Amino acid sequence: DIQMTQSPSTLSASVGDRVTITCRASQSVHTWLAWYQQKPGKAPNLLIYKASSLESGVPSRFSGSGSGTDFTLTISGLQPDDFATYYCQHYSSYHTWTFGQGTKVEIK
Amino acid sequence: QVQLQESGPGLVKPSETLSLSCTVSGGSVSSDNYYWSWIRQTPGKGPEWIGYIYHSGSTNYNPSLKSRVTMSLDTSKNQFSLTMRSMTAADTAIYYCAHGDSYGGNEGAFDIWGHGTMVTVSS
Numbered sequence: 001d002i003q004m005t006q007s008p009s010t011l012s013a014s015v016g017d018r019v020t021i022t023c024r025a026s027q028s029v030h031t032w033l034a035w036y037q038q039k040p041g042k043a044p045n046l047l048i049y050k051a052s053s054l055e056s057g058v059p060s061r062f063s064g065s066g067s068g069t070d071f072t073l074t075i076s077g078l079q080p081d082d083f084a085t086y087y088c089q090h091y092s093s094y095h096t097w098t099f100g101q102g103t104k105v106e107i108k
Numbered sequence: 109q110v111q112l113q114e115s116g117p118g119l120v121k122p123s124e125t126l127s128l129s130c131t132v133s134g135g136s137v138s139s140d141n142y143y144w145s146w147i148r149q150t151p152g153k154g155p156e157w158i159g160y161i162y163h164s165g166s167t168n169y170n171p172s173l174k175s176r177v178t179m180s181l182d183t184s185k186n187q188f189s190l191t192m193r194s195m196t197a198a199d200t201a202i203y204y205c206a207h208g209d210s211y212g213g214n215e216g217a218f219d220i221w222g223h224g225t226m227v228t229v230s231s
Binding site for chain 1 (some may be wrong): 143145147153154155156157160162168170171204206213214215216217218219221222223224
């Protein structure tokens with residue numbers, strides 16, 4: 001089974017900062033990688049799919065990159081609404097899905 | 109725009125069977141390109157994918173849960189459902205239903221989620 005490992009687990013940042021979150025797969029997942037934002041008491045919300053494509057309606061300050069085993073989610077100019085937990089997720093062509101353990105972005 | 113709403117019991121006794129339904133509005137559960145999943149999450153942890161069902165009715169399950177899980181479609185009610193047997197305290201979690209589009213650009217992701225329903229396993 002493919003494992004998804006995110007780092008860091010927690011990140012402290014200020015409004016306006018550029019923030020980078022990393023997700024590493026235990027073996028190549030090509031670009032079958034998505035990113036979600038989750039706020040307390042809410043369901044996850046899709047931000048990025050296929051590693052670097054921005055979901056409709058998501059602000060352009062969110063961007064994704066990477067392929068194979070190493071991926072990043074970048075928030076360029078952190079906004080107050082962005083303090084949340086972020087998850088990566090891999091999709092396998094065998095129709096299985098695996099999520100990372102999450103990165104919490106906190107106010108510094 | 110597709111919307112999802114989970115329903116089912118909030119409390120299940122150990123060893124009993126959980127049955128949850130997800131009602132789909134704004135779209136058809138049998139649309140050619142749609143796939144549907146159940147996903148659960150315990151506080152402070154990442155989501156755990158439980159299973160998937162395609163519009164055709166074909167399924168696949170998380171290997172760690174496969175022996176206890178069944179998913180099905182009910183086209184007359186425009187719903188899909190989850191049955192999980194032999195529940196234990198470790199199954200206490202928020203259960204979400206989710207949608208994906210295999211012909212959409214965002215194939216492989218879940219673009220629409222229900223609000224989630226809390227399920228507690230306790231006697």
